[in-house]
Amino acid sequence: MSKIGFIGIGLMGQPMSARLLAADYDLMIWNRSVEKCLPLAELGAAIADSPEVIAQHCDVICLCLTDTIAVEAVFSQLQPHLKSGQVILDFSSIDPLATQKLANHCSTIGVDWIDCPVSGGVQGAASGTLAMMAGGRLEAIDKLKPLLANLSSRLTYMGASGSGQYTKICNQMLVSCQALVIAEVVAFAESAGVNSQLLAEAFSGGFADSKPLQILAPEMAERRFTPEKWHVKTLLKDLDMAVDHSRIVRSSTPMSGLAAQLMRLHAVAGYSDKDPSTLVNLYLEPHE
Template sequence: VEGARAGQVLVDFSSLEPAATREMAAELERRTGVHWIDAPVSGGTPGAEAGTLAIMAGGREEDVERVRPVLAHLGQRLTRMGEVGAGQVTKVCNQMIVACNALVIAEVVALAEKAGVDASLLAPALAGGFADSRPLQILAPQMAESCFEPVKWHVRTLLKDLDTATRLSREEGSATPMSGLAAQLMRLHGSQGNLERDPATLIELYREEHP
């Protein structure tokens, strides 16, 4: 915090525990007068390169509006979700959906293959329907073709976020059984040497022979 001055705003783009974010923000403001905005993003490397990230922010309304012109260069959408920590809670929700989605897509691809369907046609066949999503369009073709390189993101990251979701749900007394099961499956896959591999490799969980 050396060089920090009262009235400045710190924008944190990392994905952290909401409680830890609130603690650090309070300590920073107490020591320096600097205000904190937690602004995790969604959209991955392609979104960052294209400047089309979705940014979910937590912080004072006036602080978020102050940095909005700068953040507009990074993302296509900046939404203030509430006070400090709200951005991190929203990112947890985002990652719960992404992780569960990835596992369901793996189930679907494996089922289609075993039922004699050309799984490479799933993504185009479902495009535009209620089941469509960006993860479906990205992961289903990769899974169907066993194309796991280059690694675009990591199983480790999804597992970390699911563990954060589990802790947050306990703190808030909110039931998250789907994400709890997703965490178990993700941990199993990671324990088989896949932590640094792409989540498209989740298909391998379902291609194994089961009695």
């Protein structure tokens, strides 16, 4: 069995790594804050001293990092130690053009770069039911399917390098706009004297139903903002990418543009590291 490296033990990386350990993969991990690695070490993971060590010892190197800058920084540490035949499997949500540049560089040394961002949140990571959207060389992705089956309920091949990242941007456009309108609906219902805690039940199975609705509407109605399962800053990052790339591909994204500005207002008000369920406060705080 291949030795697997996993870099980035955060909200998503921790449960994903735990599932690989439960499936008996030989796992080596690294995180900038080493204390986040300790629970996984108790489950059998080896802790690397640096990304370089992972590059030297692992066949498949998984990344689950915050943003493009973080991925590029880690790659600069991996690069001198990479060998032909290795695969970098990037679960991060980053800029598609940066992904294509990294993939092209890797191809010159016989390394496959697979962009494979995920959707499903911490709950999906813990239960192994993430939706994955992959871009890169199809043959390399096919070889990864047994590993990815431990983490996902659906893996969709989207096309060439960068396609997975563009698909994730589309996913985040939908999720972010839904989160904002759910917050608006909860606040509107309460202002109209409607019990907002019944909205998710009332809409269940109808055209307005969705996973974000069933998760966020009860949390917003109950002001249940912890534990944080994802962050406002993450949605803002992805909305900004959507707006930036809409100019590049010449596609209009007015809804996502407005969503980005509303998300930014919320982030600068002190909610950047908070759960998106706090978006309801955009509409409630002036009245409460």
